[in-house]
Amino acid sequence: MSGFLSLHGIRKEFDGVVAVETFDLDVEPGEFVSFLGPSGCGKTTTLRMVAGFEQPTAGTIRLAGKDVTYAKANERNIGMVFQSYALFPNMTVADNIAFGLRVRKEEGSARSDRVSELLDLIHLPDKAKSYPNELSGGQQQRVALARALAIRPQLLLLDEPLSALDAKIRDDLRAEIRRIQRQLNITTIYVTHDQEEALALSDRVVVMSKGRMEQVGEPFEIYNNPATGFVASFVGQLNRLPVTVEDPALGRIRLGRYELRTTSMIEAPAGAGLSLMMRPEEITLDDAEENVLEGIVETVTFLGSIVRVQIAVEEGKLIADLFNERLLELPEAGDSTQISFPPHACWVMA
Amino acid sequence: MGGARRPPLARFGSWLGVLPFFLFSGMFLIAPAVILAYRSLEGPDGTLTLDNYRALTTNTVIAAYSMSIRISLTTAVIGGLIGFFLAWAVSMGGLPRPFRSGLTTFSGVASNFAGVPLAAAFIFTLGRVGVLTALFELIGVDLYGGGFTIYSYWGLSLVYLFFQIPLMVLVMLPALDGLKQDWREAAENLGATPGQYWRRVALPVLLPSILGTMILLFGNAFGAHATAYALTGGLLPLATLLIGQQISGDVLNNPGLGYAVAMGMVFIMGLSIVLYSILQRRSERWLG
Numbered sequence: 170m171s172g173f174l175s176l177h178g179i180r181k182e183f184d185g186v187v188a189v190e191t192f193d194l195d196v197e198p199g200e201f202v203s204f205l206g207p208s209g210c211g212k213t214t215t216l217r218m219v220a221g222f223e224q225p226t227a228g229t230i231r232l233a234g235k236d237v238t239y240a241k242a243n244e245r246n247i248g249m250v251f252q253s254y255a256l257f258p259n260m261t262v263a264d265n266i267a268f269g270l271r272v273r274k275e276e277g278s279a280r281s282d283r284v285s286e287l288l289d290l291i292h293l294p295d296k297a298k299s300y301p302n303e304l305s306g307g308q309q310q311r312v313a314l315a316r317a318l319a320i321r322p323q324l325l326l327l328d329e330p331l332s333a334l335d336a337k338i339r340d341d342l343r344a345e346i347r348r349i350q351r352q353l354n355i356t357t358i359y360v361t362h363d364q365e366e367a368l369a370l371s372d373r374v375v376v377m378s379k380g381r382m383e384q385v386g387e388p389f390e391i392y393n394n395p396a397t398g399f400v401a402s403f404v405g406q407l408n409r410l411p412v413t414v415e416d417p418a419l420g421r422i423r424l425g426r427y428e429l430r431t432t433s434m435i436e437a438p439a440g441a442g443l444s445l446m447m448r449p450e451e452i453t454l455d456d457a458e459e460n461v462l463e464g465i466v467e468t469v470t471f472l473g474s475i476v477r478v479q480i481a482v483e484e485g486k487l488i489a490d491l492f493n494e495r496l497l498e499l500p501e502a503g504d505s506t507q508i509s510f511p512p513h514a515c516w517v518m519a
Numbered sequence: 520m521g522g523a524r525r526p527p528l529a530r531f532g533s534w535l536g537v538l539p540f541f542l543f544s545g546m547f548l549i550a551p552a553v554i555l556a557y558r559s560l561e562g563p564d565g566t567l568t569l570d571n572y573r574a575l576t577t578n579t580v581i582a583a584y585s586m587s588i589r590i591s592l593t594t595a596v597i598g599g600l601i602g603f604f605l606a607w608a609v610s611m612g613g614l615p616r617p618f619r620s621g622l623t624t625f626s627g628v629a630s631n632f633a634g635v636p637l638a639a640a641f642i643f644t645l646g647r648v649g650v651l652t653a654l655f656e657l658i659g660v661d662l663y664g665g666g667f668t669i670y671s672y673w674g675l676s677l678v679y680l681f682f683q684i685p686l687m688v689l690v691m692l693p694a695l696d697g698l699k700q701d702w703r704e705a706a707e708n709l710g711a712t713p714g715q716y717w718r719r720v721a722l723p724v725l726l727p728s729i730l731g732t733m734i735l736l737f738g739n740a741f742g743a744h745a746t747a748y749a750l751t752g753g754l755l756p757l758a759t760l761l762i763g764q765q766i767s768g769d770v771l772n773n774p775g776l777g778y779a780v781a782m783g784m785v786f787i788m789g790l791s792i793v794l795y796s797i798l799q800r801r802s803e804r805w806l807g
Binding site: 220221222241242243244246247248249251253255256257258259268269271272273302316317319320 | 701712805
């Protein structure tokens with residue numbers, strides 16, 4: 170156990186139902202780690218155990234070398250930002266930010282200096298006297314962030330802080346959170362079910378499912394080398410086709426009448442049935458020397474920077490994401506087309 | 520660009536729906552209030568005069584208002600505090616869930632239990648020969664020997680509390696439910712103790728609701744007539760009883776004064792409603 174935040178063998182049960190299974194993680198100082206997973210996967214429960222709102226059924230939590238497993242939430246010096254903002258409605262923005270300093274009996278002038286500093290940091294210096302109900306959702310969440318940072322926490326926890334906001338505000342605030350985190354170099358745990366958010370913000374991502382850690386890694390690694398079928402399908406779009414192994418040593422597989430090849434390792438004997446997986450952006454609508462299939466275009470969806478094409482092939486359906494260039498010739502529904510993908514861009518899993 | 524206008528027939532239909540309300544309010548609220556205002560300005564010979572309002576400063580009337588206000592304040596504050604703690608206990612105090620539904624049902628019934636049946640119930644239990652009085656005597660506690668009587672100021676207050684406490688419970692439960700768990704956790708996370716959270720966040724947020732409901736309780740007790748009349752028979756000088764004595768009494772018959780006292784009560788009740796609405800609006804903004 171060497172991390173600044175160290176979770177060792179953490180487990181949580183509610184009335185005998187396991188919410189989090191053996192969870193081990195070391196977070197380095199200044200690192201930004203996201204817990205990513207669908208609803209009910211245990212990510213918020215894990216965060217709440219770190220915050221001190223839930224006690225683990227087993228395991229230990231160490232923060233800056235100190236065992237805080239059973240320490241009270243108000244003794245941990247951890248800042249937390251809630252999904253619902255949780256601003257105190259009876260207080261102004263300045264009073265909300267100053268709350269933690271006031272209960273710690275920090276001196277008046279130091280307190281107001283700190284509040285001004287944080288209002289500048291979140292770019293809301295003119296909102297000190299406003300009440301939370303006079304602010305937009307994005308502004309409220311910035312104030313919540315400032316309030317959490319005011320106490321100079323050892324660790325910052327963010328529980329789906331952007332999920333209640335509009336897409337545009339979400340993007341802006343996402344960049345703002347990362348800027349502030351880097352500026353302060355504060356160790357941060359971020360909980361989200363939005364894979365784009367996790368990939369864009371994090372130094373490392375912990376993908377969770379059904380209370381278990383599925384994979385821990387850098388965003389690039391998680392996306393390009395998913396360790397499990399769940400990670401592959403949850404992080405990003407994924408195509409899956411049923412194949413049979415022909416020659417595991419040479420990476421040869423069969424999809425109906427097509428013989429295909431992958432450069433990734435096949436850990437199954439010849440004749441075994443597996444799933445072939447590839448990302449939509451790896452597929453092109455042309456023929457190539459290898460891995461060429463024929464199909465019929467079913468739908469074409471314009472998504473701005475990309476065009477998503479759904480194609481029916483012999484053993485199922487594929488999605489191809491084409492980069493929207495001015496010279497792109499869009500196929501139409503009903504067109505016959507050839508599809509190809511390079512051997513290094515596909516892999517097989519059970 | 521505005522939205523499509525609703526056809527006139529549909530708009531007429533909407534107004535038709537609220538017509539019974541306006542009719543009811545007109546017949547049983549506005550018309551009586553106007554008649555009351557007019558009659559309060561009528562002298563014994565039918566001429567218009569301000570004498571009835573001048574008579575509001577006499578000792579009898581001031582004593583009646585004073586007693587009504589005191590008893591209303593007493594039961595609003597005591598009922599409010601007990602009701603608040605009861606509501607807190609079932610909402611946040613971790614009591615078993617069935618206890619909450621039981622209390623809510625009881626409160627729904629008890630808050631509407633008033634008048635002669637309530638007075639009779641208390642006379643049968645805590646009257647001079649009431650069941651509880653007798654039981655207390657069996658264990659050596661002589662309530663009436665100790666100075667207590669159900670027919671006194673504190674006796675009537677006790678009876679009023681029977682419907683005041685449940686009313687407070689009913690109104691405070693949703694307000695307490697409106698306190699977000701995230702606020703408590705945010706405060707705790709920022710280093711606050713439970714006491715600091717209650718002092719700086721929860722109580723200030725609940726205060727408009729608590730005060731607003733206490734004003735409601737004040738109005739509830741201030742306008743009560745039948746319970747007080749059935750219990751004390753006019754022994755206590757209350758404003759509502761004075762109105763009855765002036766309008767239909769044999770001895771103190773001065774209907775004009777009775778109507779003027781009633782107008783004074785309308786004014787106090789109106790003030791209470793305005794205060795209650797202001798506090799309720801603030802409470803809804805924070806807890807809604």
